[in-house]
Amino acid sequence: MTADTAVRSQPSMATFSTPPVIASCSSSSSVPPTIEIQGIVRRHGAVTAVDRVSFEVRRGEFFSILGPSGAGKTSVLRMLAGFEDPDDGDVRIDGRSMLGVPPNRRPVNLVFQSYALFPHLTVKDNVAFGLKMRRVPAGQIDEEVRHALAMVKLVGKESRKPGQLSGGEQQRVALARALVNKPAVVLLDEPLAALDQQLRQAMQVELKSIQEQAGLTCVCVTHHQEEAMMMSDRIAVMHQGRMWQVGTPREVYARPCNLFVSRFLGVSNELPGRLGDRVGEDRLFHPTDSDLPPLLLRTEPTEPPGRLATLSLRPEQLRISRDRPADACPLLSGRIDKTLFAGSETKYLIRIGRESLWEARTSGSETPALTPGEHIFLHWASSDGRLFFE
Amino acid sequence: MQTRTTGSGTVSPRESCRSSWLAVPALVWMALFFLVPLGLVFAISFASRGTYGGIVWEFTTANYLDLLHPLYGKILGHSLWYATLTTACCFVLGFPLAYVIARSPARWQPALLLLVMLPFWTNFLVRTYAWMILLRHDGLINNALVSLGLVTDRLELLYTPTAVVIGLVYGYLPFMVLPLYVAVERLDPALVEAAWDLYASRWAVFSRVVVPLTMPGIVGGCVLVFIPSIGSFITPDLLGGARSMMIGNLIQHEYLVARDWPLGSAVSFVLMAVVMAAVALHYRQADRSAGPVDER
Amino acid sequence: MTRKAVGLRAVSLLALLFLYGPILVLVAYSFNAAHLSMAWHGTTLKWYVALIHDEALLAATANSVVIAVVSTIGATVLGGLLAFGMEGMSRSRQQLLEGSLVLPLMIPEVMMGVALMLFFLLLNMPLGLTTVILGHIVFNIPLVTIMIRTRLRKLDPALREAAADLGADAWDTFRYVTFPLLRPAVWGAVLVAFTVSLDDFLVTFFTAGPGATTLPLKVYSMIKSGVTPEINALSALLVAVSMACVALSLHLQRREV
Numbered sequence: 047m048t049a050d051t052a053v054r055s056q057p058s059m060a061t062f063s064t065p066p067v068i069a070s071c072s073s074s075s076s077v078p079p080t081i082e083i084q085g086i087v088r089r090h091g092a093v094t095a096v097d098r099v100s101f102e103v104r105r106g107e108f109f110s111i112l113g114p115s116g117a118g119k120t121s122v123l124r125m126l127a128g129f130e131d132p133d134d135g136d137v138r139i140d141g142r143s144m145l146g147v148p149p150n151r152r153p154v155n156l157v158f159q160s161y162a163l164f165p166h167l168t169v170k171d172n173v174a175f176g177l178k179m180r181r182v183p184a185g186q187i188d189e190e191v192r193h194a195l196a197m198v199k200l201v202g203k204e205s206r207k208p209g210q211l212s213g214g215e216q217q218r219v220a221l222a223r224a225l226v227n228k229p230a231v232v233l234l235d236e237p238l239a240a241l242d243q244q245l246r247q248a249m250q251v252e253l254k255s256i257q258e259q260a261g262l263t264c265v266c267v268t269h270h271q272e273e274a275m276m277m278s279d280r281i282a283v284m285h286q287g288r289m290w291q292v293g294t295p296r297e298v299y300a301r302p303c304n305l306f307v308s309r310f311l312g313v314s315n316e317l318p319g320r321l322g323d324r325v326g327e328d329r330l331f332h333p334t335d336s337d338l339p340p341l342l343l344r345t346e347p348t349e350p351p352g353r354l355a356t357l358s359l360r361p362e363q364l365r366i367s368r369d370r371p372a373d374a375c376p377l378l379s380g381r382i383d384k385t386l387f388a389g390s391e392t393k394y395l396i397r398i399g400r401e402s403l404w405e406a407r408t409s410g411s412e413t414p415a416l417t418p419g420e421h422i423f424l425h426w427a428s429s430d431g432r433l434f435f436e
Numbered sequence: 437m438q439t440r441t442t443g444s445g446t447v448s449p450r451e452s453c454r455s456s457w458l459a460v461p462a463l464v465w466m467a468l469f470f471l472v473p474l475g476l477v478f479a480i481s482f483a484s485r486g487t488y489g490g491i492v493w494e495f496t497t498a499n500y501l502d503l504l505h506p507l508y509g510k511i512l513g514h515s516l517w518y519a520t521l522t523t524a525c526c527f528v529l530g531f532p533l534a535y536v537i538a539r540s541p542a543r544w545q546p547a548l549l550l551l552v553m554l555p556f557w558t559n560f561l562v563r564t565y566a567w568m569i570l571l572r573h574d575g576l577i578n579n580a581l582v583s584l585g586l587v588t589d590r591l592e593l594l595y596t597p598t599a600v601v602i603g604l605v606y607g608y609l610p611f612m613v614l615p616l617y618v619a620v621e622r623l624d625p626a627l628v629e630a631a632w633d634l635y636a637s638r639w640a641v642f643s644r645v646v647v648p649l650t651m652p653g654i655v656g657g658c659v660l661v662f663i664p665s666i667g668s669f670i671t672p673d674l675l676g677g678a679r680s681m682m683i684g685n686l687i688q689h690e691y692l693v694a695r696d697w698p699l700g701s702a703v704s705f706v707l708m709a710v711v712m713a714a715v716a717l718h719y720r721q722a723d724r725s726a727g728p729v730d731e732r
Numbered sequence: 733m734t735r736k737a738v739g740l741r742a743v744s745l746l747a748l749l750f751l752y753g754p755i756l757v758l759v760a761y762s763f764n765a766a767h768l769s770m771a772w773h774g775t776t777l778k779w780y781v782a783l784i785h786d787e788a789l790l791a792a793t794a795n796s797v798v799i800a801v802v803s804t805i806g807a808t809v810l811g812g813l814l815a816f817g818m819e820g821m822s823r824s825r826q827q828l829l830e831g832s833l834v835l836p837l838m839i840p841e842v843m844m845g846v847a848l849m850l851f852f853l854l855l856n857m858p859l860g861l862t863t864v865i866l867g868h869i870v871f872n873i874p875l876v877t878i879m880i881r882t883r884l885r886k887l888d889p890a891l892r893e894a895a896a897d898l899g900a901d902a903w904d905t906f907r908y909v910t911f912p913l914l915r916p917a918v919w920g921a922v923l924v925a926f927t928v929s930l931d932d933f934l935v936t937f938f939t940a941g942p943g944a945t946t947l948p949l950k951v952y953s954m955i956k957s958g959v960t961p962e963i964n965a966l967s968a969l970l971v972a973v974s975m976a977c978v979a980l981s982l983h984l985q986r987r988e989v
Contacts, residue, residue, distance in 0.1 A: 127893075127897055128896075128897075129893055129896075148896065149893070149896040149897050150896045150897070150898075150899045150900055150901055151899075152897075154897075155897055155898065156893075156894070156897045158890045158893070158894055159890075160888060160890050162888060162890035162891050162893065162894035163894075164891060164894070164895075164909055164913075165913065166912045166913055175895070175898050175900075175908070176898035176899050178908075179895075179898055179899035179900045179904055180899050223898070227898065227899070455816060455817055455819060455820035455902075456817050456818075456820035456821050457817065458813040458814070458816050458817030458820075459813065459814045459816075459817025459818055459821070459829075460817070461810055461813060461814075462810040462811060462813060462814035462817075462873050462877070463814065463829075465810055465869065465870070465873065466836070466870065466873060469848065469851070469866055469867070469869070469870045470835075470836055470844075470847075470870050472851060473844075473847035473848050473850060473851035474839075474843075474847050476847065476850050476851055476854065477843070477846065477847045477850060480850065528743075529743065529746070529747045529750065530747065532739075532740040532741075532743035532744050532747070533743070533744040533747045533748070535740055536737075536740050536741055536744040537744075550978075550982070551748065551751075552748075552751065554975070554978060555751045555752065555755060557927060557974045557975075557977070557978050558755065558931075558970065558971045558974045558975070559931045559948060559951075559967070559970045559971070559974065560931065560933065561931075561933055561948050561951050561952060561955070562758070562951065562967040562970050562971060563754065563755065565758070565951070565955055565963065565967055566754035566755055566757060566758040566967070567754055568955070569754075569757060569758060569761060569964075570753075570754055570757060576757060606750065606751070606754065609747065609750070609751065610751075663838055663840075664840075666840070667839075667840025667841065667842060667843070669841070669842045669934060670933060670934070674955060683840075684840060684842040687842050687843065687846060688842060688846075691846050691849070691938075697850065700846060701846075701850075704840075704842075704843045704846060704847075707840055707842075707843060708839060708840070708843060711838060711839065711840060715834075715838055
């Protein structure tokens, strides 16, 4: 709720000026990427669900495609699995083009969002299904299945039917059923969405450790930004069929390429304004709201003065003080609108000028709580803010 | 998300084409033994009757014009009346039953529904015959009425319109209960409670909240009862007298007794028109209410 | 609220009594020793014994079973194939077919009976067991198809995708996933088709020749010639057979999945 109000109070940015990034691997290694997606397009009637998406996934990497529902991320996953074919572009796995290759001949296995466990088969037979289809000898199947079930900690439940398992256990079966085939890539479709909050957090840790232990290459689709950041080596942010940014969780969070990415990955405290003159290493930034003073920000020197921009700051970058700090550089005064105590931290919604509502946080019981109506000062390091140009 | 819209339709178009051939034998069968015979009946309804009961292939609308005769009109009229009465009686009996089942503990519901459906799975002739035993001049009902002193003379129950309607209600009550059950089961009990909370009387709760929200089930149930009732043959044949003949009996009579096939065919198509009108009503209602009901 | 519920329950009980009373009376009277009157003259099994010695009745039973078995097999094969075939069709064609499949079930049975009779007569086909079987398959195909399709539609499409993802081709998917999951529906359809065929009166009435008297036709002619305790016994037996079919169907459906 807090994040929403903070974002909504900003003037909306419907269009993005930044072009979609083509993610390139900074490949120092000579190993070819496991997955190469080259400019794939997928249309459903008049709607372009996936629009010229390209990316690569390295061996052993946990790669997440993050985006709101309808972003086209599931389509990308289904094109990797072979349930859909791209209208344009190429999908290559281990260097081989997968176009026209049906799902049953692709070296990938999917963990379905609904798990899609066969209700008439036992846990063991579910896990053995893929090996059986590839006519693996029975003795070897037993061996592999036992190994996979041990890995997901389901030993002893071999003869249960899926209906007799808890949600978390079903999730493990689905995972075991995929990884027992030793696929080149394990595809995960919202793997934890069906679990409740606590189980979800436990499974995040476990899924990650299984992936590392088995050296799996994973492509995971999720709309849950925290989940993606905690589990992934790299994240790709999708929206409206396009892939906007690819990078490590830190990169994407700290240096989002546009306002959408910034808002989607966390709380984005925003202030629209106009770029001013250079002052030493810094630049002046004049907020559109004339009640607010100009700010001194550190930014790229190339942008000409007069350009419209939006300043964005993460809540944890802001520091709150009751008294005016002596020499803090970018500084704004505001009024506490709401105080929200959340245990380990306290969130404040702060009214800045006429239009903006920002969120800032203080940890736990360190400071005495500020009360609504109080006047405070917000300051931050001049290099912390991000400017997005329109 | 997208999974829903793209669904399984995209798996492999080549396989799909191959599998649709599986439908061909059954479709040929239905065309040959269902559509062709129906077409034949339709064609014959415009032909004339031969001297010895055969068909003379001369186009005429005389058969349909013959149906305007008051004798046939009367049969059609009270067929409609019996079927309507049956539908109404089924609703009055079936709605409380459906409501009680839908509001009983979830684990009892399948058993209760089975209890309603079980008689339906017994032979229709046998079920109709059971009423002959009950309604006979010396049947159980008359025995009971006399020994209780409610009547002095035994009532003539069998071979009357009343017997026909009782038999029809008995035969088709399960058809009413099932769709009503589905509709009531979907009705959120909180809506009824909200109406109570907002000062509605019992009648207002029923007529302003329950009925509008279960309308698809009500229409469905009524159509499902009306259709077999209007086309019934066994019930009026066994329980009805000469004066409670229905369309079904008329058709049988024209074909097998009077051997006037063209006239029988014309009667068949009038019956079919009535049935199709009821079906159309059902589909229109289903279409109109499909959206909001399925939202849940 | 409570007062209303009491009223509703009373009517419901009445409705159930209405549904079961006649059948129970019928079964009870099949054990009544009295020949013509409704008064109770002691318990007997003699009417059942009489049935066993009725040659015509045994012949009719044999006819009924032959017709039911053959038409059930025919309808299950044809209807099952139709259900699977429809999977591969476009959405609009599926809807069209679904709509038309309801037609044979909605149309008055008398009309279906006379239509088939006319058809066979004009083709100069002698009416008999064959024509009855052909006719029964017609009304059983939609039943089978609708029952199997209802189950098919409830299947999560992801299950078939999962099978493909795990390396199964179309045939393996059918054999190891789709068919096992449909088995209860197929058995259910078999039992329903069998019961409906066994119980059918009208289509049989019009398409059966003199040699093809079935159990319902026999019951009809017995009723028409006068109410006798033998009919009570026969009816009670038919009730028992129907109940057994339903029980079997429930048992099969509960066992699977």
